[in-house]
Amino acid sequence: MQEDDAEPLNPKTRRHLRRAEIVTAAAQIFAKNGYSNVGMRDIADAVGIRGASLYHHFPSKEEILFAICLTVTREPVEENLPLLDAAGTPSERLANLVRAHVRHLRGRRVEHLVGLHERASLTSEHLAEIDEYRQCYNHRVRDVLTAGMRSGEFRELNPKVVALGMLDMLNGVSGWIRGASDDDVDEVADIYLRLLFDGLRP
């Protein structure tokens, strides 16, 4: 919380900010209209520059898409997975991850939508990099589930299927959580946790 943040930013930071601005604007338009239906001019308009100027910041349109997809796959790995390494039972650690995951989905809602729907427009190399993060995340979730089953804390169910089902349920939130408050988001996480741990039957 710096009060004196008016001092001149160094060039690298300025450039980084511009890139972030472009990525954020692009994600919003991609999410609404679909990646291929959006032109470089549309993105440029949203940022207040001309189409050609975007190429000073990104070498191609696909690289903008890649930047979007990268943040929504890398950030959860770097920010949420450590919660699985903390102390606590598998239940506790899994619950923390679920809450963090849903919060991230809300904070980067449009980016998640793009990352989920526009994979086909990525270079195969970029797609492979994205999938590495995604698979890493899935694997770690599966591992907590397995740990919980080994300790008798969780029922014995195919952990691979449970992990996929749980993550699909969570990730779907970005499709309908538009404009929710912090409390709404935490309520959704609590409902999902109740469902996941205890099920519908009382």
Add this chain to the structure above:
Amino acid sequence: MQEDDAEPLNPKTRRHLRRAEIVTAAAQIFAKNGYSNVGMRDIADAVGIRGASLYHHFPSKEEILFAICLTVTREPVEENLPLLDAAGTPSERLANLVRAHVRHLRGRRVEHLVGLHERASLTSEHLAEIDEYRQCYNHRVRDVLTAGMRSGEFRELNPKVVALGMLDMLNGVSGWIRGASDDDVDEVADIYLRLLFDGLRP
């Protein structure tokens, strides 16, 4: 099971078959490469005709996409929802729907993927029609959940959120079920039902 099915088909049936052939081929290519990255020529190649000939069967590329999206939203409404009207407890009726839903996801796997990912490329009129079916389906699922909660069979949880979560979990199956056997599919449905009804905790 007619043995003598070699008799000549009437023109209307032939035309219908051709349309279905195009839709099936298109769904496969759309699912793999993304709607906008696929040209009319690609679809035509898969069917063995020239690009221009497609316009004898469909007035535009978007109409092919619409046909795909329509089947995966209308068929579940017409085929699965009646299971909710049958006799039985909410649990039983919901279980039947889940099993039918997963089977449909596998049977029309690529079509579901396209319907899920390419919504942004639909005409707003077509999108509205699609969403009517989808919302109808969601609503009916929510209604069984509410019925089960009223009867005390299900725990009291926000039924809207539970319905969305459950359907997101189910629909995600089309993303990874590629090439599964009938038994695999039913196993997934059973695991999801166990999770949904009883949760992870023994």
Add this chain to the structure above:
DNA sequence: GTCTATAGGCAGATAGAC
């Protein structure tokens, strides 16, 4: 019902001035 040929337009990307 399928073909050849082509219109017409849009969009990603580049060159080079400022």
Add this chain to the structure above:
DNA sequence: GTCTATCTGCCTATAGAC
């Protein structure tokens, strides 16, 4: 770092013969 101007190619859709 942003601009103007433009190239280039692709891709939907149409016209009209067979």
